[in-house]
Amino acid sequence: MIRTAQTAKSFTLEAKGKAAPIIVSSDDWPGVQHAADEFAQDVQRVTGALPTRSAQASDVDAVLVGTMGHSSLIDDLVRSGKLSTAGVAGQWEAGVTEVVENPMPGVKRALVIAGADKRGTIFGLYTLSEQIGVSPWYWWADVPVKTHDALYVKAGRHVMATPAVKYRGIFLNDEAPALTNWAQEKFGGKNSKFYTHVFELLLRLRANYLWPAMWDNAFNEDDPLNPKLADEYGIVMGTSHHEPMIRAQKEWHKHGTGEWDYTTNKDVLTKFWTEGIARNKEYESTITIGMRGDGDMAMSASANTKLLEGIVADQRKIIAEKADPKVKNPQIWALYKEVQEYYEKGMRVPDDVTLLWCDDNWGNNRRLPTAAERKRPGGAGIYYHFDYVGDPRSYKWLNVTPITKVWEQMHLALQYGADRVWIVNVGDLKPMEFPIEFFLTMARDPKLWDKDHLQQYTDAWSAREFGAEHGAEIGELISGYSKLNRRRTPELLEPETYSFTEGHEADRVQAEWAALVKKADAVRTQLPQEYQAAYFELAYYPVKASAVVNDMMFAAGRNHLYAKQGRASANHWADVTRSLFAEDAKLSAEYNGLLDGRWNHMMDQTHLGYYAWFDPPRNIMPAVSQVDVPQTTQLGVYPEGGAGKYMHKPLPEFDSVNRQTRTIDLGLMGTKPVSFTATTSAPWIVLSKMSGDVVSDEAIAVSIDWSKAPKGRSEGSVTITDSTHNATKVMLNANNLAHTRGFVEDAGAVTIDAAQFMENDAASGVRWEVLPDFGETRSGIESFPVLAPSTEKLNEQACVSYEFTLTSAGTRTLETILAPTLPFQPDHGLRFTVGLDHAAAITADMWPKLTDEEWRKAVSDGVRRVSVPLGELAAGAHTMHVCRVDAGVVLERFVIYGEHRPGEYLGPIESAVAKP
């Protein structure tokens, strides 16, 4: 719509240092006036020319801004037939932006921005702001404004439809120490000087809804201008799920007398709540009803359904008496934690109340409306989390939520009718910029970006902030770090999370981080100076700081393992751990010091050394050990797959399809260097080196020359002899396979990414589809459409199938690795069936029993694991069918294993496929 060169009948927003004036009726909403001022400044930011706010005689072009039915300017245009309101008028937050010729005397051409309501107009303005080159994050993330000499608006009419979700907003929560200390330093607290920046951000993101900070904060009392300005700007205020009747928890601590207990202190509570409703009656709000215990705790055991229903009835009486009937404020009942249990046991509120369903605090919806509930006029919403303080460990440092996950869960939510409210806990707001905008964008227009284009969304977002030439690169950084962080949050990461002894897992994961850092460093050197701060905040810091934390854990893990092995280099890895710990602190300080401390304190959050759900008071380095290294000459030999002197066993098997490379690590056990020679028992065993000096750590790569290896299984060995004539013999087995099909077992396990199916058979109008880049590894698959009913009959199920070859007969177990979706419908679980060859299919349920312990493990691991016994299987080829029963099941991987369950956190690398 915006052009920098003139086209036929285009509207000139600015050219040659002169900007078109912006005209708003004086009778329009103050919020519209304010947004028009901001828009004028945006034009100036881009072009250097500040539009005037009233027309001059000399103007032939003008921007006409107004709200239908609330602006004499717009209403005149409509009456005169110059502007059509068709498809817009009366629609919540809808609007039209149109270039109109000769709209009124003295104006030759107008850009008309007309909203069906106040926010319709405001959103029209900020949409244009974004289009001319002002990022919604220009203030909050220092994104430079792209300047232009001239700006033109292409002729035409653009209708902005009503958003899919009515109330779309964020919850500033868990806001200490970072946001709190920052706001204190910059504004003297969370007052209106602070909040107007939040309001403006939300409007630029075309959101309309805010739950204010409430950790020892009282929005309405801390600064009386807060609610007044929110309403003026056009922001609908809510209170958090456990703060009923527009009153902050802090207000109760200040004013309340007696207990926060309706059975014993009803009068005081009634007065307290009545004051809240009366105080804010003129303002657009959502009114939380119901009650939790004080301090966001569950109410006492004696709390019960009848009591809560009575509380709600009494609260509605207060609202009916004290609220302004002109301000149609919805009532919200948040079904958080135990409150959802009351609901499931039968507690109900009137049908006009919006039911706010909540995720499990880890981005998994606990419950979505049933078909019956979808008919309730009050509708339903979702309370979601990008930040959480609680079990199993809080996550409040960096973004750990990939938008692939947000899309999958919020798509489900929308399809199941949760479209009245979307509110997301964003912690300190920074550094959650990226997922915040995606969440709000999806809430506004979910059709804009579907599951197959989420990386394009990320690239486009990055291109908007940093220029098209860096969009794809930075997009990859952003999706990369959030995906890798979600595998295990930095807070949950431990030195032993990834396996050091199986599948080189720790090395592989560390290499993934290193690749991201390399890319991030390269981009950093390329970006101009003015982009450096935004880049550091939005991409570089999260990538680099996450990588440093991961590296620190890897270093500590190596220290632990090498110490057990008696390797001298264990002490080196202790030093590395310490230096990475210092680097982490340096990176946080660098963030806090950006632009002369503009974001000072924003990275005060501790993130290292969690040992329970709460954050540690200080960052704690992972504990490291050291070994006593004698002044001797001694070589340590450590074959892959084992650790320690009593664990000698052959190297994991080699086979001619997977064509593995195995390693034999060498390390010093004394202070003095050693040389070694390596010999093999057969000419088909290939070593990366046959001799050498060991001065620290070395590795010999072992592989097989399959052109020389005998057919079938052969035994062999590698012997390492050191310069003191000590010899270590490492046994190995090589399997030169014939007649394999599909995925071929690799050292006792067949590992298949779910998206790598051989066939995909739709049934009952349902089929499995790939969720690209979803989850911890390659991707996921989910059945669509998600509203399709459960298919319990085998012949009605959509199925994917996989072919694989076992290299030996024996008992096998299938481990399915799934997204940790929760059973969000009360009448059934999350089921799928597994059939092998021609055997009867087995039905598996993701959560036969949803215990706290299993849930904690699943959200910690980022995946749910469900095992299906496959019984005795013959060696050779098999076909596995995996079929859909219930919607919402997302499969990521399959691991079919025998006696030894592979020890990798993510599962083994995918098995190789037999060549046809």
Next chain:
Amino acid sequence: MIRTAQTAKSFTLEAKGKAAPIIVSSDDWPGVQHAADEFAQDVQRVTGALPTRSAQASDVDAVLVGTMGHSSLIDDLVRSGKLSTAGVAGQWEAGVTEVVENPMPGVKRALVIAGADKRGTIFGLYTLSEQIGVSPWYWWADVPVKTHDALYVKAGRHVMATPAVKYRGIFLNDEAPALTNWAQEKFGGKNSKFYTHVFELLLRLRANYLWPAMWDNAFNEDDPLNPKLADEYGIVMGTSHHEPMIRAQKEWHKHGTGEWDYTTNKDVLTKFWTEGIARNKEYESTITIGMRGDGDMAMSASANTKLLEGIVADQRKIIAEKADPKVKNPQIWALYKEVQEYYEKGMRVPDDVTLLWCDDNWGNNRRLPTAAERKRPGGAGIYYHFDYVGDPRSYKWLNVTPITKVWEQMHLALQYGADRVWIVNVGDLKPMEFPIEFFLTMARDPKLWDKDHLQQYTDAWSAREFGAEHGAEIGELISGYSKLNRRRTPELLEPETYSFTEGHEADRVQAEWAALVKKADAVRTQLPQEYQAAYFELAYYPVKASAVVNDMMFAAGRNHLYAKQGRASANHWADVTRSLFAEDAKLSAEYNGLLDGRWNHMMDQTHLGYYAWFDPPRNIMPAVSQVDVPQTTQLGVYPEGGAGKYMHKPLPEFDSVNRQTRTIDLGLMGTKPVSFTATTSAPWIVLSKMSGDVVSDEAIAVSIDWSKAPKGRSEGSVTITDSTHNATKVMLNANNLAHTRGFVEDAGAVTIDAAQFMENDAASGVRWEVLPDFGETRSGIESFPVLAPSTEKLNEQACVSYEFTLTSAGTRTLETILAPTLPFQPDHGLRFTVGLDHAAAITADMWPKLTDEEWRKAVSDGVRRVSVPLGELAAGAHTMHVCRVDAGVVLERFVIYGEHRPGEYLGPIESAVAKP
């Protein structure tokens, strides 16, 4: 018997630089000749004068040495009526030492040393050696010989009785790296130059039996002089429990072909065994029969009773054919691990075979003979451990077996008839000197030292080695370090073993170590130079090195806790951990360097960083963390009993009987010092300081002025305000009690040492008696006599009773802390009964089910814990009766607790007793 001044008719062994000659018939045993030579040298060591080995014309006094029936000298004396053999002749290893006037022409007075057999004579000589001042450990532990100008033997006859246990010896095992490397350096291996030192040591200790080192050692083949000299010296050789037919495991690895499997390789095995019996047929040996798997592993699952009985029958056939019938070598069947299970399932060997019962490798007898088994002519023996390589973690560094434990278990063994063989695994021999001698002394003459005089034994032993003036002090060091080490072996010790948050347990245990070290340091400065090496080996090193390891764990534990608390001093404790790790290495090096490396390698054993049963290849420091300390001013306040900011709770309760002192720790959370003031809510709360500066860590001691405290329970608080005006309020409760009796509950738990009974009622001829200093804390109690039958009827039970007061009503659990005795009789467990007030007594069994897991926990903890539910109890006074059912139960402590199980590893400190 020995005097340094002449008395009437005393025999002059040496005076004025002239020693009495030592005369042995040339027809006596070579071992006697050898011992006489050694004795002569001992006289020289003491006096400087070397006795001649034949009489000179000028001599009027002579030492006449010989074996009855094997010495013309002695036989002549007997024939001539000069020497009586009454009560001696024909008795195994008995002897007489007597001053005889005019024994023969030319000799005016003789000291006659006459044995009933070879070792009877040898032991007579070495007994005298010890008495004149040559410690059995003069060579093996550098104990200085006490010199004298003159030596006289008091006139009289001294009969040395037959030892209680026939074969008494040690097993050199788990002998790498220490003993192996040392012997390699000093002797070029475990050859006869090495072994003769072992033989001599055993004989000086009046032992007769040896199982040789067998980790890649073959006693009979490594040096053919080994068995020959053993027999000459007088040592009976055995082989370890899994090496049948006098053949070492290493010999099989060298000569064996095919599998170590009788079902498939009978001919080869038969030949192998036949060679063993034939080879050693002239030597005194015990012949192990039966079979275990290769490498001391259990035989395959297909092994069964019938097969093993067949093997034994075939082995006995070989012995009957090949052994020399003159050498009456006993056959031994070791009932180790799984072999005991075969026995219990019915496998039997002929009655003349000695059954060698084995402890659990941790000093607890698994099985003792039943009344029926005690009638077997082959008798029974015990294989015991002072060193072990295996589950749950090896212990092969220092002595961790207090002799109180040895006495208790070996007393049981002897009473139950295990008196044919006592063999103890002593690891590298050093530093097990002290328990080795106790074990062998008890085997020889168990009546010499009873349970009430074990500390006197230790003191006397120390006095012999270091002089009477240091006996008690060093005795205390030796019993002290072994007792504290047995609480938790150094290998099993972890930074969190002892509680940092309850009962100041870590501080108290650390103080116990510090007190020992202080004493050890003081003695070290007092001892003359010539005693320094022996003192370092026998007392100083084990005390100091154990204390350093404990301190290191405490430092690491503080580092972990303080890091979690965000205390800056966490970093200091990391430094302390590192410096103690270095000190440990320095102490080992000091041992290895003693006397110019005389014991080089003897302290090569790693002992830090165990993570499985086997020893780590290098010592590994306990992992430590560090915290990121900001440059701020912040005080951390840490009340006793809780850790971390979300665990605030009142201080543990105060009461007027226990009169506790509680602490509030203060620490810096930033780099800058803080000052504080402390205030109390009531005048009866007493603080050790009311203000001060915190520059590192501080503690405020909180106590109650009971003269001012109100009666009953009162609430109060202490408020700490720092110089930045942050205030922390710590709540407390004080209970000013009235009407208490017995032990009074201390903050929710009554803790009673078992020996502190109020009444002790014998019944059925049985009564509980105290085992002084036994176990982990004060002592233990056990019922005696131990052969008394089980008393299942309540009115036939011996009982002890205890009175205690609960300060509140509620459910209580009794935790009994017991020695980890195993159920050593097959027909019953280890039961006792607990009766409270007038309620029916409950019968408890120490091992309702003896699982591997529970056993591992018990031997790791050094105690077995058995809980008895006591149900709902009223506040006020109660009486508990604990009564005996089965012999062998040793009670150490009782902890009666309510909702919170006290977290101390050893249990809380003993509760105070109400004043009458």
